Amino acid sequence: MKYNFKVFRGDKDSGGLVDYNVDVDEGMVVLDVIHRIQAHQANDLAVRWNCKAGKCGSCSCEINGKPRLSCMTRMNEFSPDKPVTVTPVKTFPVIKDLVTDVSWNYEQNKRIKPFKPDPKKKDAKGYVMFQEDVDRVQEFRKCIECYLCQDVCHVLRDHDRKDKFVGPRFMIRLASLEMHPLDTEDRIPAVRDEYGSGFCNITRCCTDVCPEKIQITDNGIIPLKERVVDRYYDPIARIFGGGKKKQK
Amino acid sequence: MAGISVDIRKKGFAFTLRTDQWWVEPALVMFGFTAFVVYSTWAAFQAQFYWYSNGAEGFGGYLSPMYSPLVFINETAKGAAPVHHAWFGTFPSWWPSFLPASPAFLIVAFPLLFRFTCYYYRKAYYRAFAGSPPACAVGAVSQKPYKGETGLLIFQNLHRYALYFAVIFIFILSYDGVMAFFRDGKFGVGVGSMVLLINPILLGSYTFGCHSFRHLVGGQMDCMSCNKFRYGTWKKVTFLNERHQLFAWMSLIWVGFTDVYVRMVSMGVWTDFSTWGN
Numbered sequence: 278m279k280y281n282f283k284v285f286r287g288d289k290d291s292g293g294l295v296d297y298n299v300d301v302d303e304g305m306v307v308l309d310v311i312h313r314i315q316a317h318q319a320n321d322l323a324v325r326w327n328c329k330a331g332k333c334g335s336c337s338c339e340i341n342g343k344p345r346l347s348c349m350t351r352m353n354e355f356s357p358d359k360p361v362t363v364t365p366v367k368t369f370p371v372i373k374d375l376v377t378d379v380s381w382n383y384e385q386n387k388r389i390k391p392f393k394p395d396p397k398k399k400d401a402k403g404y405v406m407f408q409e410d411v412d413r414v415q416e417f418r419k420c421i422e423c424y425l426c427q428d429v430c431h432v433l434r435d436h437d438r439k440d441k442f443v444g445p446r447f448m449i450r451l452a453s454l455e456m457h458p459l460d461t462e463d464r465i466p467a468v469r470d471e472y473g474s475g476f477c478n479i480t481r482c483c484t485d486v487c488p489e490k491i492q493i494t495d496n497g498i499i500p501l502k503e504r505v506v507d508r509y510y511d512p513i514a515r516i517f518g519g520g521k522k523k524q525k
Numbered sequence: 526m527a528g529i530s531v532d533i534r535k536k537g538f539a540f541t542l543r544t545d546q547w548w549v550e551p552a553l554v555m556f557g558f559t560a561f562v563v564y565s566t567w568a569a570f571q572a573q574f575y576w577y578s579n580g581a582e583g584f585g586g587y588l589s590p591m592y593s594p595l596v597f598i599n600e601t602a603k604g605a606a607p608v609h610h611a612w613f614g615t616f617p618s619w620w621p622s623f624l625p626a627s628p629a630f631l632i633v634a635f636p637l638l639f640r641f642t643c644y645y646y647r648k649a650y651y652r653a654f655a656g657s658p659p660a661c662a663v664g665a666v667s668q669k670p671y672k673g674e675t676g677l678l679i680f681q682n683l684h685r686y687a688l689y690f691a692v693i694f695i696f697i698l699s700y701d702g703v704m705a706f707f708r709d710g711k712f713g714v715g716v717g718s719m720v721l722l723i724n725p726i727l728l729g730s731y732t733f734g735c736h737s738f739r740h741l742v743g744g745q746m747d748c749m750s751c752n753k754f755r756y757g758t759w760k761k762v763t764f765l766n767e768r769h770q771l772f773a774w775m776s777l778i779w780v781g782f783t784d785v786y787v788r789m790v791s792m793g794v795w796t797d798f799s800t801w802g803n
Contacts, residue, residue, distance in 0.1 A: 285533055292533070342542030342662055362542055364533045367662075407750040431658040435536055436671035458748045475675035479647045482661035495736065495766065499644055503685075503740035510682040513689070514741065 280352070281360040282310060284322070289371045294362065295319075301352050307363065308336050308347040311375070323374035331488055334423030338375050339364045344425040344486045366428040379424050385443045388471070392454055393462040410458040416496060417453035419489040420446065426483035426493055432476050442473035445483035445493050452497040455504065469505045474498070538656055540664035547660035554653035557774070561781055565591060565633075568784050572627035574604030574791040575784070577717065578708055579801070582607050585707025587717040587797075589787040590724055590780050592628045594697050599626035604791035639691040642684035644736045645773045688737045695732055698725040708801045715799025717786060724776075724783045731772035734765025 280301045283294040297314045308326055315322045324347075327333040331349040338347050341355075341362050355361050369377040394404060426445040432438050443451075451468055454460055468474045483493045491497070507514050533542070541547065568591055578586030588595070588606060597620075598611040608615060616626040624630065640646050651657045658665035674681050705721035706712060732738070743759025746752060765772065789795035 339542065339662065341544045343545075344662055359544070362544075364542060367533060409749040409756060410747075412749075429661050431665045432671065432673060434662075435658060435665040436668065438671055438673075442673075456747055458750075460747070473673075473675075475679065476671070476673035478651050478657060478673050478678070479644050480651050480658065480661075481648050482658070485661050494648075495644075499736045500740060500744050503737060504745065506682050506685055506737075507740075507745060511685045514685065 278357050280310065280355070280357050282314065283360050283362045284311070284314065284319075284375070285364040285371075286319075286322070286374055287371065288373050292371070292374075294364075296360075301357075303353075305352045306348055307340055307345075307350040307352065307361070310352065310361075311347060311363065323372070323376045325376045332421055334421035334488075337366055337423045337425050337428065339366060339428075344428045346423060346425070346488050349488055366424065368428045368430070368434045369424070379427075381439060382422075382424055382427060382444070382446065385447045386450070388443070389447060389450060389454070390462050390464055390467070392457065392460055394459040395461045398459055404459055406458055413456050413496060414453045416491055417449045419491055420449060421489060422446065423488060425486045425488065429482040429486045430477075431480065431482065432473075432478075438473070438476055442476035445477070445498065447472065448474065448477065448501060449491065449493055449497040452501050455501065465504050465508050468501050469509065474502050474505055477502070536667075537664045538666050539659060541660075541662055543660070543662060547663055551653040551659050554649045557777075558650065558653065561777055564781055565784075568788070569627055569629035569633060570625055571788075572599065572625040572629070573602040574788045575628070576604055576606035576610075577787055577791040577797065578607075579797075581709035583709035585704055585709060585711070586610075587705050587715075587721055587787045587790065588701050589784040590698055590701065590721075590728075591784045592632075593701050594632060595628045596631040597626070597628060602626070604788075635687070635690040635694060638683065639687035639732075640773075640777070642681050642687050643773065644684070645769050647681065684735075685737050685741075688732070688735055691732045691735075692738075695725055695729050698728060701725070708799075711801065713800040715797045715801065717790060717797045718799070720783050720786050724779055727772060727776040727779045730765055731769070731776040733762060734767075734769045734772055736766060736769070738762060739766045 278301050280299055282297045282299055284297060286292055286295045297318050299310050299313055301310055308329060311322070311324050315324065324336070326336040326348065328335070329348045331346055334346070336347040337344065339345070340347065340350050344366060347363070363375065365371050365375045365377045369379050369381065372378050398404060424446060427433055430444050432442045433444050451464055451472060454462065455464055477498050479494055479499065481494045484491070484495070487493055575589040575592040576586060586606065595606055595611045597613055597616040598606055598608050599616050600608045620626055652659055656666040657668070702722040702725045705718040706714060739759065739762045742762055743749070743752070743755040746755060749756040749759070786795070790797045
């Protein structure tokens with residue numbers, strides 16, 4: 278079946294959508310089509326990919342305007358009557374074609390205070406935890422760092438507040454550290470003042486696009502905002518033990 | 526290469542390459558909220574037909590949740606509750622004459638603040654009314670500089686306090702639900718009894734599924750195994766929290782419907798079928 282693809286070709290300074298008419302076979306995903314275009318019509322088409330199984334997070338792009346993994350987007354959800362548009366993620370600068378420079382994210386990761394376990398909790402078996410203590414953290418560990426949440430977050434995408442907000446992916450990392458039963462580092466002041474929890478206005482697009490179905494907003498960002506409320510805005514909760522700093 | 530020059534970096538309100546009907550959801554939300562606000566404002570200004578007990582003076586009767594609790598009452602209004610149902614009797618003389626003596630005005634701030642600062646509603650109205658953003662990957666309204674909830678909207682952190690009051694309202698409206706099963710002190714069941722019973726159940730499911738409540742009962746702990754009771758409660762609240770949007774809408778619609786039901790019965794437009802007889 279013939280499909281019309283409109284693929285962005287260009288770099289950070291200029292570019293446009295280029296038409297490719299491609300034969301699509303049953304079972305193909307968008308990344309397969311991109312590879313077919315690359316093999317037969319545009320050998321110099323740049324695309325980043327690796328696992329083709331939705332686990333490496335490399336092939337993030339925007340398909341018909343929606344941030345998605347191209348390897349997990351099946352062609353049978355599109356009609357051959359309408360063109361399929363494939364563009365690079367909008368929030369980060371284009372290097373070439375569908376490949377973007379996401380290094381800003383790695384810089385944010387470095388800013389986060391690392392895991393700091395309490396040595397007193399280490400016994401002969403090592404650090405022992407119950408499953409219920411780490412259920413929440415394990416959800417966040419499913420993140421494949423595709424950065425689709427960073428791409429769709431309007432604080433970064435439309436308002437370009439990369440100077441104030443680390444984005445949903447790193448709020449999730451912060452939540453996984455803050456909720457860890459063995460961690461002793463206190464990051465709540467930094468969550469508010471350095472990582473910008475107040476810049477998130479809970480519109481949940483990060484959760485909507487997450488290919489791992491992590492409940493980024495409900496299980497990560499809102500609980501962090503609530504911890505900030507405990508610490509700074511709710512003296513009543515503090516009377517009952519909320520908002521305490523972790524014991525170092 | 527047949528290139529079509531497109532500025533994929535273009536920004537601007539509602540700019541998107543999305544081809545689906547992304548505008549449907551914010552449009553429905555806008556319609557739903559506007560309809561509720563218009564109706565509830567109209568209902569609050571009516572200041573009458575918020576009570577029905579078929580003339581019985583004793584314990585029991587149907588009270589619209591938009592007027593509960595009754596702090597003051599203007600007993601001369603049509604369809605008003607008997608004065609002994611009010612916490613502090615009749616409206617005081619200092620009540621401004623330009624404002625109808627409506628008990629609704631005295632309580633509206635609490636549910637309004639709770640819903641306005643609710644994490645679900647924030648998503649809904651930021652998208653539908655503020656265009657911040659109108660939908661995912663659709664251009665947001667330009668704000669220079671964007672401050673999110675760090676500027677004026679920092680007041681959203683009041684949600685915790687709004688929750689404390691909302692919990693009190695659940696008990697008050699549950700009392701109203703029980704009261705709906707009595708007329709002149711005599712137990713019975715009417716269609717209105719069921720309507721008023723469902724109301725606090727839906728409101729409770731919404732309130733006790735609140736993100737702040739979930740945090741307070743257990744979410745603030747790092748060690749879940751250290752307090753099994755709080756962990757168990759947190760899991761139950763999480764069940765409700767995962768359906769927060771559903772209960773937010775159901776409870777909102779049911780509050781409106783309950784007011785309509787009590788109003789229609791009180792006006793004599795609808796008949797309340799009951800074991801007490803009509």
